[in-house]
Amino acid sequence: MTDLSDIRSRFPGIVGGIGARWARFDGPGGTQVVDAAIEAAAEWQRSGRNANSHGAFAAADACDALVERTSEVMGRLLGADPGGMVFGPSTTANMMALTRAIGRGLGSGDEIVCTTLDHDSNVSPWLLLSEDTGATVRMAAFDSDSGRLEVEAVTSLIGPSTRWVAVTGSSNAVGTIPDVAAVVEAAHEAGARVVVDGVHLTPHRSVDVTTLGCDVYTTSSYKWYGPHAGIMWVEPGLLDELDVYTGRAAPQRGPGRLQYGTPSWEALAGIEAAAHFLLSVGMDDVAASEAVRFGRLLDGLHAIDRVRVVGPPDAADRAPTLMFEVSGLTPATVAEHLARQHVAVWDGHNYAVDAMVPLGLDAEAGAVRAGISIYTTDEDVDRLLYGLAGLAA
Template sequence: MGYDVARIRSGFPSLASGWAHFDGPGGTQTPRAVGDAIAAVLTGPLSNRGSTGESERNAEAAVHGFRTAMGELLNVHPRGIVHGRSATQLAYDFSRHLAKDWGPGDEVIVTRLDHDSNIRPWVQAAERVGATVRWADFDPDTGELPVEAVAGLLTERTRLVAVTAASNLIGTIPDVAAIASAAHDAGALVYADGVHATAHELPDLASLGADFFSCSPYKFLGPHCGVLAARPDLLESISPDKLLASTNAVPERFEFGTLPYEQLAGVTAAVEVLAAFVAPSSTGIASIDALHADAAGSRRARLVASYRALHAHERRLLARLEGGLADLPGVTVHSRAARRTPTLLLTFAGRAASDVTARLAEERVLAPSSHFYALEASRRLGLGDEGGLRVGLAPYTDDDDVERLLAGLAAALA
């Protein structure tokens, strides 16, 4: 069965609003199956984790299901999956954990392509201990971050390289594997921000080569939270500050307080929705029961097939969108890298991007304008702190959405 976008859209109650959503890079719409999974755990028998009663076992099952599902999505052992409130919070946490071993003379590399959540925590941690921050630049004309831009900064004193797996502003997908290889040769760790990438490219921590990989399920159909993945043995080597009575087991030693079990169940359901894009039947993705009915074969294998189909769907729509944009006067597309996600940053001659966003909203087309916290990238592109209008494709985007966007842009620019 191929990629049936109508079938996929049927699982998203919010799409009945009539809005065409191009705001996916900031957070996707949520399928009914995810909301049902959250409600089922939250309103069912639920206590703190344990094995005595059903309510305790339900909490245990939610945690186990979450770690298993995210482990299969990211291709990492479940013991390497850490839950956090957000990817930003996780970056701040781990910057503090790792900086305990840094000092004057040590070096950290960040890039101007990254979201600020993968820049500022490392910059601030380095400043606190007197370490040096080195900046890797990208080419504003092409949007590319060459491997050499990072590798050329590495020394024997480099402790960590922070790099995005895909730019949330212009979609650029750097060669993280090559960057990680060079960093490891220099004895440095690599922290990859996969928040934007995970929505479009199926991650594989082993082949990517990064030591740490963060993502946010609400960018790929799930609830608002953050996830960090790493090898369990690497996590074992890191000692966070924690409460005396809390466990020292990995990954729980990094998760402070009681986990939100209902949220974990929602993440598990989101991964199952992703794995059901290419399904053996036409039952849709509207319910948990439908997902279970279609869950044939290993989830990782189904994820591989689903992402392959999603990639083809998004590439086709992106080609149609870019062709239409080329016919519009005064539009500059800043997303130009050879390998990138279906995310476009646009500016307009003589018009503020925010004004175009407002005009599109009159047609119930949502395409926000901002720097989207990729402040360094926006400034490097010459867009200052205003940024541009960002268009992002999502699994539920269809041809009608694209035509409505193009028509809205044409009207706004007329």
């Protein structure tokens, strides 16, 4: 396994400035940016290559080449055809664009299957579509005791009227990783297509979209050490088939159909660098290293009396993200207490809006969420645990 102990030096936001004082467990909401991605975005803007695509001059060629390179490296990171990479401002924006196009072909009698484990960006766009088209959204419930979404919970809702299935690759609340390939297989057998929200999965696991077999896979580079942007892979045949909402002069084929206006070239430069960074470390090594910190965090939390870990008690089939609550205290109070000790955690529902009540939590207040990132150390984990032990005493 690659030794990742030096990796923190690659993150100026962790080793410098105010970052150096903080233990950062807020990665599931957005990570710090790797040096190569910061440099690439800045270098692009300094270079004179800022222009637009499809022109007669060198800078325009450079823009085309940037799209090609970034699509290619994203294809390698995700195990997907580079021809399907759509670059947008965020996954939520990409999902709104996708579902708006899909909606033009839906009507009453059509069904969409969503899940209660998903981030709202893979639910609300479908609910809006249902309002507009009369299609029905059926919600597959995860198992509230285990925090896991069983394949059967989804497949039992798939039938001849199902047109789309929208399922998470990994919960951004409790980290659990459903068997998405099995869901895809059942959906395809029924003639339905599948969108996988890979936003929380991509930073923590080696992903192979071709093996998953899904039709659409979404990810956001600011969750994996890159800039704020969303990348949505759409199976190229489907991409050309979709009845997209777009301008008259926009491309008639390929990813440009779902990209509105000029992409952020500087973001693409950052995405390219961040994807190369992950590939150079190796996702299996990332997962193995994060698993060690996550085990330490889970064990430590279980050992504190007033702490309840929400969701599964173990680390199996799970990204290194968890939620917990401290009895007698609101999640916000706990987060504020930890912040005073320079430990950054999120509290609330974290947009997993349908997951909170089944997990025994208040719909709004949710719980405290802590996520391990590539740069998290044992010392960070101990600081969080120490901070909580003091609070819970």
